[in-house]
Amino acid sequence: xxxxxxxxxxxxxxxxxxxxxxxxxxxxxxxxxxxxxxxxxxxxxxxxxxxxxxxxxxxxxxxxxxxxxxxxxxxxxxxxxxxxxxxxxxxxxxxxxxxxxxxxxxxxxxxxxxxxxxxxxxxxxxxxxxxxxxxxxxxxxxxxxxxxxxxxxxxxxxxxxxxxxxxxxxxxxxxxxxxxxxxxxxxxxxxxxxxxxxxxxxxxxxxxxxxxxxxxxxxxxxxxxxxxxxxxxxxxxxxxxxxxxxxxxxxxxxxxxxxxxxxxxxxxxxxxxxxxxxxxxxxxxxxxxxxxxxxxxxxxxxxxxxxxxxxxxxxxxxxxxxxxxxxxxxxxxxxxxxxxxxxxxxxxxxxxxxxxxxxxxxxxxxxxxxxxxxxxxxxxxxxxxxxxxxxxxxxxxxxxxxxxxxxxxxxxxxxxxxxxxxxxxxxxxxxxxxxxxxxxxxxxxxxx
Ligand code: ADP
Numbered sequence: 001x002x003x004x005x006x007x008x009x010x011x012x013x014x015x016x017x018x019x020x021x022x023x024x025x026x027x028x029x030x031x032x033x034x035x036x037x038x039x040x041x042x043x044x045x046x047x048x049x050x051x052x053x054x055x056x057x058x059x060x061x062x063x064x065x066x067x068x069x070x071x072x073x074x075x076x077x078x079x080x081x082x083x084x085x086x087x088x089x090x091x092x093x094x095x096x097x098x099x100x101x102x103x104x105x106x107x108x109x110x111x112x113x114x115x116x117x118x119x120x121x122x123x124x125x126x127x128x129x130x131x132x133x134x135x136x137x138x139x140x141x142x143x144x145x146x147x148x149x150x151x152x153x154x155x156x157x158x159x160x161x162x163x164x165x166x167x168x169x170x171x172x173x174x175x176x177x178x179x180x181x182x183x184x185x186x187x188x189x190x191x192x193x194x195x196x197x198x199x200x201x202x203x204x205x206x207x208x209x210x211x212x213x214x215x216x217x218x219x220x221x222x223x224x225x226x227x228x229x230x231x232x233x234x235x236x237x238x239x240x241x242x243x244x245x246x247x248x249x250x251x252x253x254x255x256x257x258x259x260x261x262x263x264x265x266x267x268x269x270x271x272x273x274x275x276x277x278x279x280x281x282x283x284x285x286x287x288x289x290x291x292x293x294x295x296x297x298x299x300x301x302x303x304x305x306x307x308x309x310x311x312x313x314x315x316x317x318x319x320x321x322x323x324x325x326x327x328x329x330x331x332x333x334x335x336x337x338x339x340x341x342x343x344x345x346x347x348x349x350x351x352x353x354x355x356x357x358x359x360x361x362x363x364x365x366x367x368x369x370x371x372x373x374x375x376x377x378x379x380x381x382x383x384x385x386x387x388x389x390x391x392x393x394x395x396x397x398x399x400x401x402x403x404x405x406x407x408x409x410x411x412x413x414x415x416x417x418x419x420x421x422x423x424x425x426x427x428x429x430x431x432x433x434x435x436x437x438x439x440x441x442x443x444x445x446x447x448x
Contacts, residue, residue: 003026003027003076003077003316004026004027004028004029004046004073004074004075004076004077005017005021005026005027005028005029005075005076005077005078005079005103005312006028006029006030006031006066006069006070006073006075006077006078006079006100007021007028007029007030007031007041007045007078007079007081008031008060008066008078008079008080008081008084008085009060009079009080009081009082009083009084009086010032010033010036010039010041010060010369010380011039011041011369011380011381011383011384012367012368012369012383012384012385012386013081013082013292013294014030014039014041014081014369015040015041015044015367015368015369016308016367017079017081017308018030018041018044018045020306020308020309020312021312023309024309024312026312027046027047028045028046028047029045029046029047029048029049029069029070029073029075030042030045030047030048030049031048031049031050031051031059031060031065031066031069032048032049032050032051032059033050033051033052033053033054033055033056033058033059033060033379034050034052034053034054034059035054035377035379036377037050038374038375039369039374040369040370040371040374041369047073049069049072049073051065051066051068051069052065054377054379055379056084056379056380060084060085061084061085063085063088063090063091063094066078066085066091067094067095067098067100070100071098075100076100076101077100077101077102077103077312077315077316078095078100078101078102078103079103079308079311079312080102080103080104080291081291081292082291082292082293082294083164083381086104086290086291086292087110087113087114087163087289087290087291088110089107089108089110089111089114090107092104092105092106092107092110093107101315101316102315103270103311103312103315104270104271104290104291104311104315105215105217105268105269105270105272105290106217106269109266109268109269109290110290113272113287113288113289113290114161114290115160115161115194115196116158116159116160116161116162116198116286116287117136117137117160117196117198118160119287119288120133120198120285121136123262123274123285123288126258126261126262126265127258128258128259128262128274128285129282129283129284129285130284130285130286131200131201131203131277131284131285131286132151132200132201133151133155133198133199133200133201134147134151134198134199134200136198137160137196137197137198138181138197138198138199141178141181144177144178144181144199145174145177145178147199148171148174148177148199151199151200151201152201153171153172153173153202154170154171154172154202154204155170155171155177155199155200155201155202156168156169156170156171156199156200156201156202157169157170157171157177157180157181157184157197157198157199158184158197158198158199158200159184159187159188159191159192159194159196159197160188160194160196160197160198161188161192161193161194161196162188162191162192163192164236165232165234165235165236166187166191166235167184167187167188167191167192168184168235169183169184170202181197184197185197200286203277203279203284204279205279205435205437206230206277206278206279206284206435206436207228207230207244207277207278207279207434207435207436208228208229208230208232208237208275208276208277208278208436209226209227209228209229209230209244209247209276209277209278209283210226210227210229210273210274210275210276210293211223211224211225211226211255211256211259211273211274211276212224212225212226212227212271212272212273212293212296212299212307213256213259213260213263213268213271213272213273213274214270214271214272214307214310214311214314214320215260215263215264215267215268215269215270215272215314215320216269216314216318216319216320217267217268217269217270217314218267218269218319219264219267220264220319220320221260221261221263221264221268221320222260222320222322222323222324222327223256223257223259223260223324223327224256224299224303224305224307224327225242225243225252225253225256225299225302225303225327225329226242226243226244226247226252226255226256227240227241227242227243227244227295227298227299228240228241228242228243228244228245229295230434230435230436230438231423231429231434231438231439232436232439233346233439233440235436237294237295237337238336238337238339238416238419238420238439239334239335239336239337239420239423240294240295240298240334240335241298241332241333241334241335241394241397242298242299242301242302242329242332242333243302243329243332244278245394245432246432247278251281255276255283257324259274260324262274269314269315270290270291270311270314270315271291271292271296271307271310271311272288272289272290272291273288273289273293274288275287275288275289277436292307292308292311294337294383294386295335296308297333297335297365297367297386297388298333298334298335298388299333301331301333301363301365301388301390302329302330302331302332302333302390303327303328303329303330304330305322305327331390331391331392331393331396331397332390332391332392332393332394332396332397333388333389333390333391333397334388334389334397334398334401335386335387335388336386336387336388336401336405336420336423336424337383337386337416338368338383338384338385338386338387338410338415338416338417338420339382339383339384339415339416340376340382340383340384340413340414340415341382341414341415341416342414343414343415343416343417343418343419346416348378348382349376349382349413349414349415350375350376350377350378350382350413351375351376351412351413352373352374352375352376352412352413353370353371353372353373353374353375353376353410353411353412353413354372354373354411354412355372355409355410355411355412356370356371356372356374356409356410356411357407357408357409358408359387359403359404359405359407359408360404360407361400361403361404363389363390363391363397363400364387364388364389364400364404365387365388365389365390366385366386366387366388366408367385367386367388368384368385368386369384369385370384370385370410376413384410384415387401387404387405387408387420389401389404394432395430398424398430401424402421402424402425405417405420405421405424406421423439426442428442
């Protein structure tokens, strides 16, 4: 019997999943909103079902409509991509009850890791190092002051249910703490329907280092090395690379193995990422994402392994066919997130792409749903594609990145390509002198 997968997402990740399904001979059905009718994955899927209006709540977050579409189309499994319903435990639970296969972890694991306070408590039991912090939620102002005294300033107030770089506030003294405490709680309640907040020491010069893992829910789990995602704006990643430089390989492999062994212990099923901050040669866990990440291609480029294929095979009940020793790392890969936004104000820039010309050549990969005449809708995340390059080493990868960025043409809308061109040529970034504050410090330097 031929399998059929329903893709419950849009844009480049929907296209990415679609391509692997086609390669595997799996039939595809895609659900889409009224404004995505002309999008590339919708045009290329075997079947398409319009499930609602442009607002995400009307379509890509509309659980009953998605399950109905799966039922009508006879899909066996649902791939949620990233964002939208990918880390919604209630969606995964409803699929568990209705008999559709969720291409992701169990609802139980999504729930644990979706609450950052619970996640930290959970991983600590397995000896994973965490950022010094409040050891649980902060319940009132008195506790806030006491905990702040013991951690010391600056500290970061974080929403337990936060994500996507939102729900965080850095404070430097008691006054900011008390204001920030109630503000972050109120924002967290409004944005994530969970007012719970906790505190962490605000690390002053860390890099964001994360480990890709895969578990089969049958006792086996492996890691695929690490990624450095330190180049961020407002806590949102814009450039990622693999593997991180200037961290001894043994140290990376040791932490990767710790994450994989935790996944074996919890019998984790699916792809996942353990995110850490790395400062002064120490790792500090911050959270786990229980889905495929935007930046998964850099890992694919250095390992030669299709992670979406792995996700699908595990979801359909296969054991992981790879032993840890089968996963080796070749060369260096860098990814740039291309956003439809003004490169100076960072304001979104939706509209019609009047002309698109992709870059090419050896080691150049462009994951995008954009084509000439495509209209970027204003309702969704501004990311319209990812340029990924692979070189024999980091220098070659940066050189390839500069060449590819010079070649790519996207006209009709504004994009952050000018920023990427500057970053690809930046001597400090090329020299590996970066932390999560790189972009901020660079803009401060330019404006002063
Ligand atoms: P989200 O779930 O919103 O992505 P994370 O907890 O993963 O939030 O943190 C996102 C980014 O915020 C990190 O990559 C880092 O840049 C910054 N950050 C988070 N915690 C700290 C901390 N304790 N100290 C310094 N920066 C932090």
